Amino acid sequence: MAFLKVVPLEKALEVVQSFKISPGIEEVPIEKGLGRIAAEDIYSPIDVPPFDRATVDGYAVRAEDTFMASEASPVRLKVIGSVHAGEEPKFKLGKGEAAYISTGAMLPGNADAVIQFEDVERVNGEILIYKPAYPGLGVMKKGIDIEKGRLLVKKGERLGFKQTALLSAVGINKVKVFRKPKVAVISTGNEIVPPGNELKPGQIYDINGRALCDAINELGGEGIFMGVARDDKESLKALIEKAVNVGDVVVISGGASGGTKDLTASVIEELGEVKVHGIAIQPGKPTIIGVIKGKPVFGLPGYPTSCLTNFTLLVVPLLLRALGREGKIGKKVARLKHKVFSVKGRRQFLPVKLEGDLAVPILKGSGAVTSFIDADGFVEIPETVESLDEGEEVEVTLFKGW
Numbered sequence: 001m002a003f004l005k006v007v008p009l010e011k012a013l014e015v016v017q018s019f020k021i022s023p024g025i026e027e028v029p030i031e032k033g034l035g036r037i038a039a040e041d042i043y044s045p046i047d048v049p050p051f052d053r054a055t056v057d058g059y060a061v062r063a064e065d066t067f068m069a070s071e072a073s074p075v076r077l078k079v080i081g082s083v084h085a086g087e088e089p090k091f092k093l094g095k096g097e098a099a100y101i102s103t104g105a106m107l108p109g110n111a112d113a114v115i116q117f118e119d120v121e122r123v124n125g126e127i128l129i130y131k132p133a134y135p136g137l138g139v140m141k142k143g144i145d146i147e148k149g150r151l152l153v154k155k156g157e158r159l160g161f162k163q164t165a166l167l168s169a170v171g172i173n174k175v176k177v178f179r180k181p182k183v184a185v186i187s188t189g190n191e192i193v194p195p196g197n198e199l200k201p202g203q204i205y206d207i208n209g210r211a212l213c214d215a216i217n218e219l220g221g222e223g224i225f226m227g228v229a230r231d232d233k234e235s236l237k238a239l240i241e242k243a244v245n246v247g248d249v250v251v252i253s254g255g256a257s258g259g260t261k262d263l264t265a266s267v268i269e270e271l272g273e274v275k276v277h278g279i280a281i282q283p284g285k286p287t288i289i290g291v292i293k294g295k296p297v298f299g300l301p302g303y304p305t306s307c308l309t310n311f312t313l314l315v316v317p318l319l320l321r322a323l324g325r326e327g328k329i330g331k332k333v334a335r336l337k338h339k340v341f342s343v344k345g346r347r348q349f350l351p352v353k354l355e356g357d358l359a360v361p362i363l364k365g366s367g368a369v370t371s372f373i374d375a376d377g378f379v380e381i382p383e384t385v386e387s388l389d390e391g392e393e394v395e396v397t398l399f400k401g402w
Protein backbone atom coordinates (compact mmCIF):
# COMPACT_ATOMS: atom_id res chain seq x y z
CA MET A 1 0.00 0.00 0.00
CA ALA A 2 1.22 3.49 -0.81
CA PHE A 3 0.25 6.11 1.80
CA LEU A 4 -1.50 9.07 0.22
CA LYS A 5 -0.77 8.01 -3.35
CA VAL A 6 -3.50 10.14 -4.83
CA VAL A 7 -5.73 8.60 -7.54
CA PRO A 8 -8.43 10.22 -9.72
CA LEU A 9 -12.02 10.03 -8.46
CA GLU A 10 -12.93 7.67 -11.33
CA LYS A 11 -10.41 5.11 -10.07
CA ALA A 12 -11.86 5.33 -6.54
CA LEU A 13 -15.39 4.89 -7.95
CA GLU A 14 -14.23 1.83 -9.91
CA VAL A 15 -13.05 0.26 -6.65
CA VAL A 16 -16.42 1.05 -5.02
CA GLN A 17 -18.22 -0.39 -8.05
CA SER A 18 -16.31 -3.66 -7.63
CA PHE A 19 -17.76 -4.16 -4.10
CA LYS A 20 -20.68 -6.53 -3.81
CA ILE A 21 -23.04 -6.24 -0.88
CA SER A 22 -26.46 -7.85 -1.13
CA PRO A 23 -28.26 -7.87 2.19
CA GLY A 24 -31.20 -9.85 0.74
CA ILE A 25 -34.96 -9.50 1.06
CA GLU A 26 -37.38 -9.84 3.98
CA GLU A 27 -41.15 -9.61 4.36
CA VAL A 28 -42.40 -7.13 6.96
CA PRO A 29 -45.88 -6.17 8.19
CA ILE A 30 -47.01 -2.91 6.59
CA GLU A 31 -46.75 -1.06 9.92
CA LYS A 32 -43.02 -1.77 9.84
CA GLY A 33 -42.75 -0.82 6.19
CA LEU A 34 -42.45 2.96 6.47
CA GLY A 35 -39.08 4.16 5.19
CA ARG A 36 -38.15 0.72 3.83
CA ILE A 37 -37.26 0.05 0.20
CA ALA A 38 -39.62 -2.15 -1.85
CA ALA A 39 -37.88 -5.27 -3.14
CA GLU A 40 -40.43 -5.96 -5.90
CA ASP A 41 -42.97 -4.20 -8.09
CA ILE A 42 -46.35 -4.30 -6.34
CA TYR A 43 -49.54 -4.36 -8.44
CA SER A 44 -53.09 -3.89 -7.25
CA PRO A 45 -54.86 -7.24 -6.80
CA ILE A 46 -58.30 -5.56 -6.78
CA ASP A 47 -60.35 -2.67 -8.14
CA VAL A 48 -60.87 0.30 -5.79
CA PRO A 49 -63.62 0.92 -5.08
CA PRO A 50 -64.45 -2.77 -5.50
CA PHE A 51 -68.06 -1.94 -6.51
CA ASP A 52 -70.05 0.99 -7.94
CA ARG A 53 -70.89 3.08 -4.89
CA ALA A 54 -72.97 6.11 -3.98
CA THR A 55 -71.10 9.36 -3.40
CA VAL A 56 -74.12 11.04 -1.75
CA ASP A 57 -77.01 10.11 0.52
CA GLY A 58 -80.11 9.95 -1.70
CA TYR A 59 -81.93 7.70 -4.12
CA ALA A 60 -80.50 5.12 -6.51
CA VAL A 61 -82.33 5.25 -9.83
CA ARG A 62 -82.17 4.07 -13.42
CA ALA A 63 -81.18 7.34 -15.12
CA GLU A 64 -83.31 6.59 -18.17
CA ASP A 65 -86.42 6.64 -15.96
CA THR A 66 -85.75 10.31 -15.15
CA PHE A 67 -85.02 11.69 -18.62
CA MET A 68 -88.48 13.21 -18.98
CA ALA A 69 -88.41 14.92 -15.56
CA SER A 70 -89.01 18.69 -15.38
CA GLU A 71 -90.19 21.30 -12.87
CA ALA A 72 -93.59 21.35 -14.47
CA SER A 73 -93.90 17.61 -14.85
CA PRO A 74 -91.89 15.66 -12.23
CA VAL A 75 -91.22 11.94 -12.64
CA ARG A 76 -92.61 9.68 -9.93
CA LEU A 77 -90.60 6.60 -8.84
CA LYS A 78 -91.57 3.95 -6.33
CA VAL A 79 -89.11 3.47 -3.44
CA ILE A 80 -88.75 -0.32 -3.12
CA GLY A 81 -86.05 -0.58 -0.42
CA SER A 82 -82.87 0.86 1.05
CA VAL A 83 -79.14 0.06 1.00
CA HIS A 84 -76.68 1.22 3.67
CA ALA A 85 -72.87 1.24 3.56
CA GLY A 86 -71.44 -2.23 4.13
CA GLU A 87 -74.58 -4.04 2.92
CA GLU A 88 -75.02 -6.09 -0.23
CA PRO A 89 -78.30 -5.08 -1.92
CA LYS A 90 -80.57 -8.09 -2.30
CA PHE A 91 -82.78 -6.55 -4.99
CA LYS A 92 -82.59 -4.98 -8.45
CA LEU A 93 -84.43 -1.90 -9.68
CA GLY A 94 -87.19 -2.48 -12.17
CA LYS A 95 -88.63 0.19 -14.48
CA GLY A 96 -90.05 3.09 -12.43
CA GLU A 97 -88.34 2.00 -9.21
CA ALA A 98 -85.83 3.70 -6.86
CA ALA A 99 -84.12 2.81 -3.57
CA TYR A 100 -82.89 4.90 -0.66
CA ILE A 101 -79.05 4.68 -0.55
CA SER A 102 -76.37 5.96 1.88
CA THR A 103 -73.03 7.50 0.91
CA GLY A 104 -70.54 4.67 0.33
CA ALA A 105 -73.20 2.00 -0.20
CA MET A 106 -73.22 -0.43 -3.14
CA LEU A 107 -75.64 0.41 -5.95
CA PRO A 108 -78.45 -2.12 -6.41
CA GLY A 109 -78.60 -3.95 -9.73
CA ASN A 110 -79.74 -1.85 -12.75
CA ALA A 111 -79.19 1.45 -10.85
CA ASP A 112 -76.76 3.78 -12.62
CA ALA A 113 -77.30 7.12 -10.85
CA VAL A 114 -77.89 8.49 -7.36
CA ILE A 115 -79.86 11.69 -6.83
CA GLN A 116 -79.09 13.48 -3.57
CA PHE A 117 -82.09 13.61 -1.25
CA GLU A 118 -82.11 17.44 -1.29
CA ASP A 119 -83.13 17.32 -4.98
CA VAL A 120 -86.20 15.06 -4.65
CA GLU A 121 -89.46 15.23 -2.82
CA ARG A 122 -90.51 12.16 -0.88
CA VAL A 123 -94.21 11.53 -0.74
CA ASN A 124 -95.11 8.41 1.18
CA GLY A 125 -93.58 5.48 -0.71
CA GLU A 126 -92.57 7.54 -3.74
CA ILE A 127 -90.15 10.24 -4.80
CA LEU A 128 -90.77 13.12 -7.16
CA ILE A 129 -87.88 14.03 -9.44
CA TYR A 130 -87.85 17.48 -11.06
CA LYS A 131 -84.64 17.27 -13.09
CA PRO A 132 -83.23 14.44 -15.24
CA ALA A 133 -80.35 12.41 -13.82
CA TYR A 134 -77.61 11.09 -16.10
CA PRO A 135 -75.78 7.75 -15.85
CA GLY A 136 -72.92 8.13 -13.39
CA LEU A 137 -74.47 10.99 -11.42
CA GLY A 138 -73.66 10.53 -7.72
CA VAL A 139 -71.75 7.31 -8.46
CA MET A 140 -68.10 6.35 -7.98
CA LYS A 141 -67.50 3.61 -10.53
CA LYS A 142 -65.76 0.35 -9.63
CA GLY A 143 -61.98 0.66 -10.26
CA ILE A 144 -62.05 4.41 -11.00
CA ASP A 145 -59.73 5.14 -8.04
CA ILE A 146 -57.28 2.26 -8.56
CA GLU A 147 -57.83 -0.29 -11.28
CA LYS A 148 -56.87 -3.93 -10.72
CA GLY A 149 -53.36 -4.57 -12.06
CA ARG A 150 -52.14 -0.98 -11.63
CA LEU A 151 -48.49 -0.63 -10.57
CA LEU A 152 -48.63 0.81 -7.06
CA VAL A 153 -45.02 0.69 -5.88
CA LYS A 154 -41.90 0.17 -7.96
CA LYS A 155 -39.01 -2.04 -6.90
CA GLY A 156 -36.45 0.25 -5.28
CA GLU A 157 -39.06 2.83 -4.25
CA ARG A 158 -39.00 4.03 -0.68
CA LEU A 159 -42.24 3.45 1.23
CA GLY A 160 -43.66 6.71 2.53
CA PHE A 161 -47.16 7.25 3.88
CA LYS A 162 -48.50 7.67 0.32
CA GLN A 163 -47.23 4.22 -0.64
CA THR A 164 -48.53 2.55 2.56
CA ALA A 165 -51.88 4.29 2.00
CA LEU A 166 -52.07 2.83 -1.53
CA LEU A 167 -51.16 -0.65 -0.28
CA SER A 168 -53.79 -0.40 2.46
CA ALA A 169 -56.39 0.67 -0.12
CA VAL A 170 -55.93 -2.63 -1.93
CA GLY A 171 -55.75 -4.76 1.21
CA ILE A 172 -52.02 -5.48 1.30
CA ASN A 173 -50.69 -5.81 4.85
CA LYS A 174 -47.26 -7.34 4.21
CA VAL A 175 -44.52 -6.08 1.97
CA LYS A 176 -41.23 -7.50 0.68
CA VAL A 177 -38.42 -5.05 1.33
CA PHE A 178 -34.66 -5.10 1.01
CA ARG A 179 -32.94 -5.94 4.28
CA LYS A 180 -31.18 -2.87 5.61
CA PRO A 181 -27.48 -2.92 4.81
CA LYS A 182 -25.73 -2.62 8.18
CA VAL A 183 -23.09 0.06 8.28
CA ALA A 184 -20.83 0.14 11.33
CA VAL A 185 -19.63 3.70 12.02
CA ILE A 186 -16.53 4.65 14.00
CA SER A 187 -15.32 8.11 15.00
CA THR A 188 -11.66 8.56 15.88
CA GLY A 189 -9.57 11.07 17.77
CA ASN A 190 -8.51 11.80 21.36
CA GLU A 191 -10.25 15.19 21.08
CA ILE A 192 -13.64 13.75 20.09
CA VAL A 193 -16.28 13.63 22.84
CA PRO A 194 -19.79 12.16 22.49
CA PRO A 195 -22.53 14.86 22.83
CA GLY A 196 -23.97 15.00 26.34
CA ASN A 197 -20.54 15.10 27.99
CA GLU A 198 -18.66 18.13 29.22
CA LEU A 199 -15.97 19.51 26.92
CA LYS A 200 -12.48 19.88 28.39
CA PRO A 201 -9.95 22.26 26.80
CA GLY A 202 -8.92 21.01 23.37
CA GLN A 203 -11.94 18.75 22.98
CA ILE A 204 -14.84 18.98 20.48
CA TYR A 205 -18.09 17.12 20.10
CA ASP A 206 -18.46 14.18 17.73
CA ILE A 207 -20.37 15.38 14.68
CA ASN A 208 -19.51 12.68 12.16
CA GLY A 209 -20.75 9.72 14.21
CA ARG A 210 -24.34 10.97 14.39
CA ALA A 211 -24.28 12.53 10.90
CA LEU A 212 -23.06 9.35 9.20
CA CYS A 213 -25.41 7.03 11.11
CA ASP A 214 -28.42 9.18 10.33
CA ALA A 215 -27.44 9.75 6.68
CA ILE A 216 -27.29 5.94 6.40
CA ASN A 217 -30.64 5.55 8.19
CA GLU A 218 -32.21 8.19 5.92
CA LEU A 219 -31.02 6.28 2.87
CA GLY A 220 -32.73 3.11 4.09
CA GLY A 221 -29.72 1.39 5.70
CA GLU A 222 -28.96 0.78 9.36
CA GLY A 223 -26.24 2.98 10.81
CA ILE A 224 -24.70 1.36 13.89
CA PHE A 225 -22.47 3.60 15.96
CA MET A 226 -19.52 1.63 17.38
CA GLY A 227 -18.01 4.43 19.45
CA VAL A 228 -15.01 6.77 19.41
CA ALA A 229 -11.58 5.16 19.00
CA ARG A 230 -8.66 6.86 20.70
CA ASP A 231 -5.56 7.76 18.73
CA ASP A 232 -3.75 4.55 19.56
CA LYS A 233 -3.38 1.55 17.35
CA GLU A 234 -4.82 -0.99 19.76
CA SER A 235 -7.99 1.01 20.48
CA LEU A 236 -8.62 1.59 16.76
CA LYS A 237 -7.77 -1.98 15.79
CA ALA A 238 -10.11 -3.45 18.40
CA LEU A 239 -12.99 -1.22 17.31
CA ILE A 240 -12.46 -1.88 13.59
CA GLU A 241 -12.36 -5.65 14.19
CA LYS A 242 -15.63 -5.40 16.11
CA ALA A 243 -17.14 -3.19 13.38
CA VAL A 244 -16.24 -5.69 10.64
CA ASN A 245 -18.14 -8.40 12.54
CA VAL A 246 -21.20 -6.16 13.00
CA GLY A 247 -21.51 -4.36 9.65
CA ASP A 248 -21.79 -5.23 5.97
CA VAL A 249 -19.78 -2.04 5.47
CA VAL A 250 -17.54 -0.09 7.85
CA VAL A 251 -17.18 3.70 7.77
CA ILE A 252 -14.50 5.37 9.89
CA SER A 253 -14.03 9.12 10.13
CA GLY A 254 -10.80 10.87 11.09
CA GLY A 255 -7.20 9.81 11.12
CA ALA A 256 -7.30 9.33 7.36
CA SER A 257 -4.45 11.66 6.50
CA GLY A 258 -0.74 10.87 6.87
CA GLY A 259 0.06 12.53 10.22
CA THR A 260 1.76 10.70 13.09
CA LYS A 261 -1.59 10.13 14.81
CA ASP A 262 -3.41 9.25 11.59
CA LEU A 263 -3.56 5.50 12.04
CA THR A 264 -6.60 4.44 10.05
CA ALA A 265 -4.79 3.39 6.88
CA SER A 266 -2.10 1.36 8.65
CA VAL A 267 -4.67 -0.45 10.82
CA ILE A 268 -6.82 -1.30 7.77
CA GLU A 269 -3.70 -2.59 6.00
CA GLU A 270 -2.85 -4.76 9.04
CA LEU A 271 -6.35 -6.25 9.14
CA GLY A 272 -6.96 -6.44 5.40
CA GLU A 273 -6.02 -4.39 2.36
CA VAL A 274 -5.96 -0.69 1.52
CA LYS A 275 -7.04 -0.26 -2.11
CA VAL A 276 -7.03 3.54 -2.28
CA HIS A 277 -5.43 6.10 0.00
CA GLY A 278 -5.84 9.58 -1.39
CA ILE A 279 -8.22 10.89 -4.04
CA ALA A 280 -7.54 13.94 -6.22
CA ILE A 281 -10.55 15.86 -4.95
CA GLN A 282 -11.15 18.84 -2.70
CA PRO A 283 -12.45 18.38 -0.06
CA GLY A 284 -11.70 14.81 0.85
CA LYS A 285 -8.20 14.13 -0.44
CA PRO A 286 -7.13 11.96 2.52
CA THR A 287 -9.74 9.25 1.94
CA ILE A 288 -9.15 5.51 2.29
CA ILE A 289 -10.97 2.66 0.60
CA GLY A 290 -10.07 -0.80 1.83
CA VAL A 291 -11.35 -4.31 2.39
CA ILE A 292 -11.28 -6.42 5.56
CA LYS A 293 -12.63 -9.99 5.50
CA GLY A 294 -14.30 -9.21 2.17
CA LYS A 295 -16.17 -6.19 3.60
CA PRO A 296 -15.76 -2.66 2.23
CA VAL A 297 -14.10 -0.30 4.71
CA PHE A 298 -14.08 3.46 4.14
CA GLY A 299 -11.76 5.81 5.99
CA LEU A 300 -13.18 9.29 5.53
CA PRO A 301 -11.46 12.53 6.53
CA GLY A 302 -12.26 13.91 9.98
CA TYR A 303 -13.29 17.36 8.78
CA PRO A 304 -17.10 17.12 8.82
CA THR A 305 -17.70 18.66 5.39
CA SER A 306 -14.95 16.52 3.82
CA CYS A 307 -16.37 13.48 5.57
CA LEU A 308 -19.97 14.07 4.45
CA THR A 309 -19.05 15.10 0.91
CA ASN A 310 -17.02 11.93 0.41
CA PHE A 311 -19.72 9.85 2.06
CA THR A 312 -22.09 11.29 -0.60
CA LEU A 313 -19.65 10.60 -3.45
CA LEU A 314 -18.47 7.11 -2.47
CA VAL A 315 -20.62 5.39 0.15
CA VAL A 316 -24.08 6.56 -0.98
CA PRO A 317 -23.79 4.91 -4.45
CA LEU A 318 -22.77 1.61 -2.81
CA LEU A 319 -25.71 1.69 -0.38
CA LEU A 320 -28.18 2.70 -3.09
CA ARG A 321 -27.00 -0.25 -5.15
CA ALA A 322 -27.36 -2.61 -2.17
CA LEU A 323 -30.90 -1.33 -1.69
CA GLY A 324 -31.82 -1.76 -5.34
CA ARG A 325 -32.40 1.97 -5.56
CA GLU A 326 -31.49 4.23 -8.41
CA GLY A 327 -29.72 7.34 -7.26
CA LYS A 328 -31.90 10.16 -8.50
CA ILE A 329 -29.42 12.99 -8.37
CA GLY A 330 -31.05 16.35 -8.99
CA LYS A 331 -29.21 19.05 -10.92
CA LYS A 332 -29.91 22.74 -11.32
CA VAL A 333 -28.27 25.33 -13.54
CA ALA A 334 -27.38 28.56 -11.72
CA ARG A 335 -25.03 31.54 -11.93
CA LEU A 336 -22.17 32.01 -9.50
CA LYS A 337 -22.76 34.91 -7.13
CA HIS A 338 -19.04 35.69 -7.00
CA LYS A 339 -15.68 34.60 -8.34
CA VAL A 340 -14.06 31.53 -6.75
CA PHE A 341 -10.60 30.02 -6.95
CA SER A 342 -9.88 26.31 -7.12
CA VAL A 343 -6.89 24.06 -6.55
CA LYS A 344 -5.26 22.97 -9.80
CA GLY A 345 -4.88 19.20 -10.04
CA ARG A 346 -7.74 18.43 -7.63
CA ARG A 347 -11.37 18.27 -8.66
CA GLN A 348 -13.21 20.58 -6.34
CA PHE A 349 -16.69 20.01 -4.95
CA LEU A 350 -17.60 23.54 -3.97
CA PRO A 351 -20.55 23.72 -1.57
CA VAL A 352 -23.12 26.33 -2.67
CA LYS A 353 -26.35 27.73 -1.36
CA LEU A 354 -29.06 28.50 -3.90
CA GLU A 355 -30.69 31.92 -3.85
CA GLY A 356 -33.11 31.87 -6.79
CA ASP A 357 -30.93 31.46 -9.87
CA LEU A 358 -27.76 32.35 -7.98
CA ALA A 359 -25.31 29.82 -6.53
CA VAL A 360 -23.66 31.38 -3.49
CA PRO A 361 -20.31 29.70 -2.70
CA ILE A 362 -19.81 28.71 0.94
CA LEU A 363 -16.23 29.47 1.81
CA LYS A 364 -15.94 28.48 5.46
CA GLY A 365 -13.79 25.50 4.51
CA SER A 366 -14.24 21.79 4.98
CA GLY A 367 -13.48 21.92 8.72
CA ALA A 368 -16.84 23.63 9.28
CA VAL A 369 -19.87 21.36 9.44
CA THR A 370 -22.07 24.26 8.31
CA SER A 371 -20.28 24.32 4.92
CA PHE A 372 -22.22 21.10 4.26
CA ILE A 373 -25.36 21.80 6.29
CA ASP A 374 -26.00 25.25 4.75
CA ALA A 375 -25.33 24.02 1.21
CA ASP A 376 -28.09 22.99 -1.19
CA GLY A 377 -25.55 21.17 -3.33
CA PHE A 378 -22.13 21.44 -4.88
CA VAL A 379 -20.52 22.71 -8.05
CA GLU A 380 -17.93 20.37 -9.54
CA ILE A 381 -14.88 22.31 -10.71
CA PRO A 382 -12.59 20.24 -12.98
CA GLU A 383 -8.91 19.63 -12.13
CA THR A 384 -7.77 21.90 -14.96
CA VAL A 385 -9.82 24.95 -13.94
CA GLU A 386 -8.26 27.40 -11.49
CA SER A 387 -11.11 29.86 -11.10
CA LEU A 388 -14.74 30.51 -12.03
CA ASP A 389 -15.98 34.05 -12.64
CA GLU A 390 -18.85 35.92 -11.07
CA GLY A 391 -22.01 35.31 -13.12
CA GLU A 392 -20.60 32.19 -14.76
CA GLU A 393 -23.16 29.47 -15.47
CA VAL A 394 -22.62 26.39 -13.28
CA GLU A 395 -24.41 23.09 -12.75
CA VAL A 396 -25.32 22.45 -9.13
CA THR A 397 -25.63 18.82 -8.02
CA LEU A 398 -28.33 18.86 -5.37
CA PHE A 399 -27.85 17.02 -2.09
CA LYS A 400 -31.47 16.02 -1.70
CA GLY A 401 -33.17 13.30 -3.68
CA TRP A 402 -31.49 10.13 -2.41
Ligand SMILES: Nc1nc2c(c(=O)[nH]1)N[C@H]1C(S)=C(S)[C@@H](COP(=O)(O)OP(=O)(O)OC[C@H]3O[C@@H](n4cnc5c(N)ncnc54)[C@H](O)[C@@H]3O)O[C@H]1N2
Nearest residue numbers: 187205206207208209254255256257262300301302303306
Ligand atom coordinates in the same frame (compact mmCIF):
# COMPACT_ATOMS: atom_id res chain seq x y z
N1 LIG B 1 0.15 17.82 6.51
C1 LIG B 1 -1.11 17.69 6.09
N2 LIG B 1 -2.10 17.93 6.97
C2 LIG B 1 -3.37 17.82 6.55
C3 LIG B 1 -3.64 17.51 5.22
C4 LIG B 1 -2.59 17.23 4.33
O1 LIG B 1 -2.80 16.92 3.13
N3 LIG B 1 -1.33 17.35 4.84
N4 LIG B 1 -4.94 17.44 4.81
C5 LIG B 1 -5.87 18.24 5.58
C6 LIG B 1 -7.17 17.88 5.10
S1 LIG B 1 -7.57 18.46 3.59
C7 LIG B 1 -8.04 17.17 5.85
S2 LIG B 1 -9.59 16.86 5.21
C8 LIG B 1 -7.72 16.70 7.18
C9 LIG B 1 -8.23 15.27 7.35
O2 LIG B 1 -7.42 14.58 8.13
P1 LIG B 1 -7.85 13.32 8.96
O3 LIG B 1 -8.83 12.49 8.26
O4 LIG B 1 -6.61 12.66 9.37
O5 LIG B 1 -8.69 13.93 10.15
P2 LIG B 1 -8.27 14.29 11.62
O6 LIG B 1 -6.92 14.85 11.66
O7 LIG B 1 -8.56 13.13 12.44
O8 LIG B 1 -9.34 15.42 11.88
C10 LIG B 1 -9.39 16.58 11.13
C11 LIG B 1 -10.28 17.59 11.84
O9 LIG B 1 -11.60 17.12 11.95
C12 LIG B 1 -12.01 17.04 13.32
N5 LIG B 1 -12.80 15.82 13.50
C13 LIG B 1 -12.35 14.56 13.41
N6 LIG B 1 -13.35 13.70 13.67
C14 LIG B 1 -14.43 14.43 13.95
C15 LIG B 1 -15.76 14.09 14.34
N7 LIG B 1 -16.13 12.82 14.46
N8 LIG B 1 -16.62 15.10 14.56
C16 LIG B 1 -16.23 16.39 14.44
N9 LIG B 1 -15.01 16.76 14.05
C17 LIG B 1 -14.10 15.80 13.84
C18 LIG B 1 -10.72 16.96 14.08
O10 LIG B 1 -10.88 17.38 15.40
C19 LIG B 1 -9.83 17.87 13.27
O11 LIG B 1 -10.07 19.22 13.58
O12 LIG B 1 -6.35 16.79 7.43
C20 LIG B 1 -5.76 18.05 7.07
N10 LIG B 1 -4.39 18.05 7.45
Ligand code: MOO
Nearest residue numbers: 283284285306366
Ligand atom coordinates in the same frame (compact mmCIF):
# COMPACT_ATOMS: atom_id res chain seq x y z
O1 MOO C 1 -9.26 17.14 1.66
MO1 MOO C 1 -9.64 18.11 2.90
O2 MOO C 1 -10.81 17.00 2.92
O3 MOO C 1 -9.46 19.25 1.63
O4 MOO C 1 -10.71 19.23 3.39
